[in-house]
Amino acid sequence: MQAEFTIETRGQGLYEFTSDIRDWLSASGADGLLTLFVRHTSCSLLIQENADPEVQTDLQAFFSRLVPPSDHPSMSYLKHTYEGPDDMPAHIKAAMMPVSLSVPVLSGRPALGTWQGIYLFEHRTAPHVRRVAAHFG
Amino acid sequence: MQAEFTIETRGQGLYEFTSDIRDWLSASGADGLLTLFVRHTSCSLLIQENADPEVQTDLQAFFSRLVPPSDHPSMSYLKHTYEGPDDMPAHIKAAMMPVSLSVPVLSGRPALGTWQGIYLFEHRTAPHVRRVAAHFG
Amino acid sequence: MQAEFTIETRGQGLYEFTSDIRDWLSASGADGLLTLFVRHTSCSLLIQENADPEVQTDLQAFFSRLVPPSDHPSMSYLKHTYEGPDDMPAHIKAAMMPVSLSVPVLSGRPALGTWQGIYLFEHRTAPHVRRVAAHFG
Numbered sequence: 001m002q003a004e005f006t007i008e009t010r011g012q013g014l015y016e017f018t019s020d021i022r023d024w025l026s027a028s029g030a031d032g033l034l035t036l037f038v039r040h041t042s043c044s045l046l047i048q049e050n051a052d053p054e055v056q057t058d059l060q061a062f063f064s065r066l067v068p069p070s071d072h073p074s075m076s077y078l079k080h081t082y083e084g085p086d087d088m089p090a091h092i093k094a095a096m097m098p099v100s101l102s103v104p105v106l107s108g109r110p111a112l113g114t115w116q117g118i119y120l121f122e123h124r125t126a127p128h129v130r131r132v133a134a135h136f137g
Numbered sequence: 138m139q140a141e142f143t144i145e146t147r148g149q150g151l152y153e154f155t156s157d158i159r160d161w162l163s164a165s166g167a168d169g170l171l172t173l174f175v176r177h178t179s180c181s182l183l184i185q186e187n188a189d190p191e192v193q194t195d196l197q198a199f200f201s202r203l204v205p206p207s208d209h210p211s212m213s214y215l216k217h218t219y220e221g222p223d224d225m226p227a228h229i230k231a232a233m234m235p236v237s238l239s240v241p242v243l244s245g246r247p248a249l250g251t252w253q254g255i256y257l258f259e260h261r262t263a264p265h266v267r268r269v270a271a272h273f274g
Numbered sequence: 275m276q277a278e279f280t281i282e283t284r285g286q287g288l289y290e291f292t293s294d295i296r297d298w299l300s301a302s303g304a305d306g307l308l309t310l311f312v313r314h315t316s317c318s319l320l321i322q323e324n325a326d327p328e329v330q331t332d333l334q335a336f337f338s339r340l341v342p343p344s345d346h347p348s349m350s351y352l353k354h355t356y357e358g359p360d361d362m363p364a365h366i367k368a369a370m371m372p373v374s375l376s377v378p379v380l381s382g383r384p385a386l387g388t389w390q391g392i393y394l395f396e397h398r399t400a401p402h403v404r405r406v407a408a409h410f411g
Contacts, residue, residue: 002168002241004248031276033309033409035170035239039250041186047373048365049315054354055365061351062341062366067199077198080191091185091192092199095258099184100239102309102374104276104409111278111407113313121369133248135170135241139305139378141385172307172376176387178323204336214335217328228322228329229336232395236321237376270385272307272378 001028005132009122012064012086014046014056017132018117021110025136029108035135036118037100042090043122043130044097050117059121067092090123097121105136138165142269146259149201149223151183151193154269155255158247162273166245172272173255174237179227180259180267181234187254196258204229227260234258242273275302279406283396286338286360288320288330291406292391295384299410303382309409310392311374316364317396317404318371324391333395341366364397371395379410 003024007015025034038045049055069085070078080088101118104111112118120130140161144152162171175182186192206222207215217225238255240247249255257267277298281289299308312319323329343359344352354362375392378385386392394404 002243033170033307033411035241037240037248039248039253041184041192041250041253046369047315048369052354055315055362058352058354058362059366059369063369065351066203066340077202078195080189080195088192088195092196095183095185095196095200096233096370098235098372098374100235102239102376102409103311104309104407106276111311111313113315113405116313116315131250133241135239137170139380170307172378174377174385176385176390178321178329178387178390203340214339215332217326217332225329225332229333232320232322232333232337233370235372237372239376268387270378272376274307 001136003134005134007120007130007132009128009130011125012122013060014119014121016050016117016119021118025105025110026108028136031107032105032137033102034105034110035100035102037133038120039131039133041094042124043120044094045099045101046097046119046121047101047116048119049115051115063093086125093123138273140271142271144257144267144269146265146267148262149259150197151256151258153187153254153256158255162242162247163245165273168244169242169274170239171242171247172237172239174270175257176268176270178231179261180257181231182236182238183234183256183258184238184253185256186252188252200230223262230260275410277408279408281394281404281406283402283404285399286396287334288393288395290324290391290393295392299379299384300382302410305381306379306410307376308379308384309374309376311407312394313405313407315368316398317394318368319373319375320371320393320395321375321390322393323389325389337367360399367397
């Protein structure tokens with residue numbers, strides 16, 4: 001079965017949608033494989049710790065330093081800048097972090113570890129509506 | 138169904154093969170899941186923007202700076218250098234970017250977003266013949 | 275079919291378990307898709323070169339420099355540090371490298387290239403028992 005999930009973002013950061021996925025899978029109760037695919041090139045999918053919110057802010061802080069905005073002196077070689085200083089860094093982060101994720105499912109339950117949550121990682125500063133295609137089979 | 142795609146590269150950079158994948162999938166017309174897997178450890182698979190070619194050159198420029206050739210002073214700690222200064226950096230980039238990608242498919246059409254293309258990202262400087270294993274089911 | 279593999283780690287580094295996967299798949303002899311998923315947020319799955327062990331030590335050296343321990347002056351902005359200086363860097367590396375991998379399988383044989391091995395990349399310094407969920411179908 002297939003579905004599309006919509007996540008509304010309000011700037012850079014991690015947005016959890018684990019419960020949406022759990023609800024969708026539990027209806028089937030079957031064994032199989034869950035695959036998520038984000039239909040954009042300026043955000044990512046992450047499976048990360050869902051216990052301490054500081055993990056999420058630290059992740060954002062690290063990647064903002066590793067890939068600074070294109071108006072930062074160290075990034076002056078970038079050419080694709082016309083959508084703003086957060087445009088090309090978003091594409092770079094989208095290359096470094098997953099566009100697709102696959103998780104085995106047993107009896108309608110994804111094999112996530114105790115501390116694992118599913119997140120959309122938004123790399124743009126403006127609000128966006130993000131679509132995630134889901135496949136279970 | 139399974140297939141193998143061959144991509145001939147001529148140095149570092151992104152090589153798009155979206156249309157090969159679309160053609161292969163459209164013949165079936167079915168729903169399912171597409172998975173691509175690159176059978177090498179010195180190149181990557183990427184889904185990235187296919188509108189502005191400067192995104193591709195900027196991606197290459199960023200990763201060349203993040204992971205300089207092994208004859209660069211900052212990389213003097215690297216030991217696996219006998220295939221040349223682009224050898225170990227290629228393995229590092231292959232660890233940071235996907236070796237496999239999965240995309241849901243509806244009626245033979247992959248759920249790619251409007252601006253998403255499928256690329257092989259070559260990390261070596263010499264020409265190579267790259268093989269990508271494809272699974273649809 | 276599904277299974278769970280257990281990998282005992284003894285500090286940071288790459289731990290190969292390709293033969294465990296090959297053995298599990300060969301029993302079926304079937305065509306299909308293998309998917310591996312690591313049920314933790316402080317280690318990664320990698321497909322990398324299995325010929326020269328220096329590739330593995332170089333990979334570890336690179337990522338240790340790219341993401342230094344949180345008691346390093348350059349990382350003073352990190353907040354999630356109570357499990358030790360290797361804690362948050364482990365989460366960051368787990369965001370940069372795969373949590374899931376998919377490999378097409380023909381007649382019970384994964385389509386790995388000649389030099390490709392399957393590794394768990396441990397990012398924590400203390401020993402851990404790591405669980406990898408496997409799906410074949």
